[in-house]
Amino acid sequence: MKTCLKVSNLQKTFEERVLFSDISFNLKENEILTLIGSSGCGKSSLLNIISGIDKDYSGDVLIDSSLGGQEKRNYISFAQQKDLLIPWKNLLENAIFGLEIEGRDKRRSQSLAFELLKKFNLEGSEDKFPHQLSGGMRQRVSLMRSVLLQKPILLLDEPFASLDSITRENLQNWLIGLLDEFQFSVILVTHDIQEAIKISDRILVLGGSPSEIVDEIIVKKTNNEAIYRKIRKNLSREVADV
Amino acid sequence: MFKKSSRFLPPFILLFILFSLWEISVRLLDVPDWFLPPPTLIINELFASFGLLLSHFALTSIEVVIGLIFSMIIAVNFSILIFFFKTVEKSVYPLLIASQTIPVITLSPLLLVWFGPNILSKVIIVAIISFFPIIVNFLDGLRSADPDILKMSEQIGASKFQLFIKIQLPFSFPYLISGLKIASVSSVIGAVVGEWVGASGGLGWLIKTSSPQFLTERVFASIIVLSLLAIALFSIFYLIEKIVLNKYPIHGG
Numbered sequence: 217m218k219t220c221l222k223v224s225n226l227q228k229t230f231e232e233r234v235l236f237s238d239i240s241f242n243l244k245e246n247e248i249l250t251l252i253g254s255s256g257c258g259k260s261s262l263l264n265i266i267s268g269i270d271k272d273y274s275g276d277v278l279i280d281s282s283l284g285g286q287e288k289r290n291y292i293s294f295a296q297q298k299d300l301l302i303p304w305k306n307l308l309e310n311a312i313f314g315l316e317i318e319g320r321d322k323r324r325s326q327s328l329a330f331e332l333l334k335k336f337n338l339e340g341s342e343d344k345f346p347h348q349l350s351g352g353m354r355q356r357v358s359l360m361r362s363v364l365l366q367k368p369i370l371l372l373d374e375p376f377a378s379l380d381s382i383t384r385e386n387l388q389n390w391l392i393g394l395l396d397e398f399q400f401s402v403i404l405v406t407h408d409i410q411e412a413i414k415i416s417d418r419i420l421v422l423g424g425s426p427s428e429i430v431d432e433i434i435v436k437k438t439n440n441e442a443i444y445r446k447i448r449k450n451l452s453r454e455v456a457d458v
Numbered sequence: 459m460f461k462k463s464s465r466f467l468p469p470f471i472l473l474f475i476l477f478s479l480w481e482i483s484v485r486l487l488d489v490p491d492w493f494l495p496p497p498t499l500i501i502n503e504l505f506a507s508f509g510l511l512l513s514h515f516a517l518t519s520i521e522v523v524i525g526l527i528f529s530m531i532i533a534v535n536f537s538i539l540i541f542f543f544k545t546v547e548k549s550v551y552p553l554l555i556a557s558q559t560i561p562v563i564t565l566s567p568l569l570l571v572w573f574g575p576n577i578l579s580k581v582i583i584v585a586i587i588s589f590f591p592i593i594v595n596f597l598d599g600l601r602s603a604d605p606d607i608l609k610m611s612e613q614i615g616a617s618k619f620q621l622f623i624k625i626q627l628p629f630s631f632p633y634l635i636s637g638l639k640i641a642s643v644s645s646v647i648g649a650v651v652g653e654w655v656g657a658s659g660g661l662g663w664l665i666k667t668s669s670p671q672f673l674t675e676r677v678f679a680s681i682i683v684l685s686l687l688a689i690a691l692f693s694i695f696y697l698i699e700k701i702v703l704n705k706y707p708i709h710g711g
Contacts, residue, residue: 269613293614300610304628304706314614316624345707365614 217244219280220291220401221266221369226275228261235261236427239275241420243369248395248402250412252447253422259405260297263371266403267294279369293367297374299358301346308342310357314365328364335394336360352383359391363398370400374407388414409447421447492672503675504682511664515683518660521577521649522687525584526641532585533592534634540593541600541626554593562587562648566655580652580660587648588641592634599633600626632708635699642691646684661687 221243228235235258243249251259264270266277279291293314301310308329309316315325333339336356346354355375362370375391376384388411395402395415406412412419413435421431433443477497483489484496491499504511540547566583573579603626611621653662661680668676703709 267613269609294610296606296610298606300604300607302607302625304708313611317611317614317616317620347707 220245222278224276226273228273234426243401243403245401246399248415248417250404250406250416250419251422252406252412252419257422257427260373263373263405267292267371291367292369292371293362293365294371295359295362295375297377299354301354301357303346306343306345307357311360311364314361332360351379352387368401370402372404374405413443492674495675499675500678503679511683514659514661514664518649519687521580522584522645525581526588526645529585529588530592533589534596537593537596540597558590563651566651570656575656580649583652584645584648588645591640592637595633595637596630599630603629628708635695639692639695642695643688646688
């Protein structure tokens with residue numbers, strides 16, 4: 217598979233503390249890559265750098281090798297841990313917010329969103345405001361906003377962390393189907409080992425201080441129970457076992 | 459329906475009790491009308507001098523409304539300049555806060571000298587007194603936008619102008635309306651101060667000229683009309699706030 221994103225020698229310092237000093241990895245086309253690590257190891261900071269939100273770092277983030285240096289936002293969409301829905305926009309308006317920013321035709325954007333509503337189990341709620349939606353629905357709208365942007369690389373920062381375990385499991389199953397259908401290249405950040413095993417093709421385990429990649433696991437070629445034990449061994453004790 | 463009436467009923471009952479006590483006390487103690495007229499005499503004056511009060515009310519209202527609009531336009535534009543340009547903020551904002559230590563009443567004679575005893579001097583006083591609450595609240599509102607939503611929008615590719623129009627401006631709306639509600643009440647005070655210092659009409663002028671004539675019931679009637687003007691202006695902004703926030707739940711409903 218072709219490499220679509222190359223991260224080389226990333227270093228990030230925050231308030232005089234080195235979060236990570238030499239992180240390098242590749243993301244392949246249509247691959248679901250998970251970064252797993254304990255709280256505070258810098259997983260979210262990594263995504264902030266890759267997405268272009270955080271520009272204060274050293275190292276390189278190159279997209280599709282030859283396209284390096286061009287605007288990251290043209291290739292990357294980012295669904296963050298918080299759903300970040302705009303409170304005064306209804307579900308449909310929130311879903312097409314990214315397209316609105318890109319200056320796309322409103323009617324065309326709305327019809328694109330309408331086509332996806334069923335896939336995201338949001339049919340019939342398009343006029344509801346964020347405060348009228350459940351946590352799971354809000355996360356799906358947030359994901360829909362990212363999916364509608366139709367960027368080849370999708371970054372997911374603990375998208376289901378704030379949800380209860382039943383909703384989380386349902387959404388994980390739903391997400392697997394969705395990612396299969398849309399063929400994104402995905403970087404998922406999580407501290408949930410089961411979630412990582414369930415969704416990913418490959419897992420990078422972050423550990424140590426400053427953080428570094430301590431292990432790389434190809435999921436589909438190995439037994440799940442063995443992977444679980446291997447990750448647990450590599451992670452520090454504070455990793456939540458949910 | 460019951461809920462709404464139960465909200466307004468307690469203050470009305472309290473007012474009724476206070477006015478009744480007032481009425482009974484002045485009649486029992488035989489207080490002269492020029493010193494403290496009973497409420498019934500004031501109500502009677504409201505009807506008897508309705509035409510006179512209405513003409514002065516119209517003049518004060520015009521001063522207040524023009525001054526408020528004038529103030530709102532300048533304050534909103536100034537807020538935007540301060541919000542976008544640090545240099546403007548550093549130079550203008552401290553002076554603006556310091557200016558609030560000057561009592562507006564002391565500026566009135568100067569404005570009278572510069573602009574004459576016409577409507578313009580009153581409009582300027584109203585604008586000055588309304589300016590501060592609008593600019594301070596609107597600026598706070600512009601800065602209240604959720605930083606994570608701003609970052610998300612930037613990641614998508616929003617320009618500074620898009621961030622302002624689509625995120626920061628809507629987030630600031632409830633703050634702006636709060637500023638306008640405060641300004642609407644103080645603007646009436648501004649107009650009265652202006653009319654007090656030098657004018658040929660308006661409710662402030664009517665109070666000033668009625669007092670030395672011992673027309674105390676007319677002074678009270680004018681005060682009631684002034685209060686009604688302030689309440690009406692406040693209610694307009696309150697209604698706008700309700701309607702807009704009902705349609706666009708900026709604070710999440």
